[in-house]
Amino acid sequence: MLRPRRTSLFLDLVLLAFLACLAGFITYRVTVHLDYTWHWGEIPQYILRHDRQDGRWLPNYLLLGLFTTLRLSVWGGLLALAIGLAMALARTGRSLYRQLIARTYVQLLRNLPPLVIIFLFYFFLADQVIPHLELDVRARQAGPAVRSLLSLLLAEPGSISAFLSAVCTLALFEGAYITEILRAGIESVDRGQWEAARALGLRRGQMLRHVILPQAVRRVLPALAGQFISLVKDSSIVSVISIQELTYQGSQLMASTYLTIEVWVTVALMYMLLTYPCSLLVSGLERRLARRT
Structure with missing residues (x-):
């Protein structure tokens, strides 16, 4: 019984030794x-700057970009969740018309390159609607208090x-x-749950709200959390439309200082600062749900 465990430990040690040698070789090549x-x-100095007049430390380019990335991720995630829930309900509903709309939306957005989607929707929204x-x-x-609140939650008044x-x-x-994550969660709920809710006299909206969606969301919660991590990373795409998030600030800083490697390594570490805690949270959720089941 102990032999497989010893074999696994030996392979882990060999892998760690190989990775250590590889890291040492890369470090040697880079430094020499x-x-x-x-x-x-x-x-x-590009993360924090000292204001001599007030004597305070204030966020500079990279930290401001990190805050913008965080705002984009939070608001984008909330809106994406609302859109995904509406489309998932349409895809699993009885109306053929709504199913076609939701299916067209999913197939269109999932089969176009993200950069093309960014340009198409951004310029349409920026030029025609907003x-x-x-x-x-x-x-x-607006008053000073409202402007400060908008700057904290969204962006500067001129960039909203x-x-x-x-x-x-x-x-x-x-x-x-x-949409596809929630649709899979809804369809994974046993048909007996639907029939039991229907036997209690619940309407479809009540069945979804009180019986089906709580079970579906619980099953796909790790996948939803993982999609939020993907959204944080995908937010870097909007740098091509001059949104001053972390990647945009990094590219502008690199162009003005020529600190290519230092800037991008710092940007990568700041992204890790956002995504790694989320990854740990996802792992914790998966373990907790596994214990319950």
């Missing part, structure tokens, strides 16, 4: 053969339209995948 002068000491709402003008005319366009674009793209 790479013709590059490192300037890691200049990176912290400017007519005059959100930037109203934000500038662009920010909301990016949020809607991300939500439409990610909503297609959330």
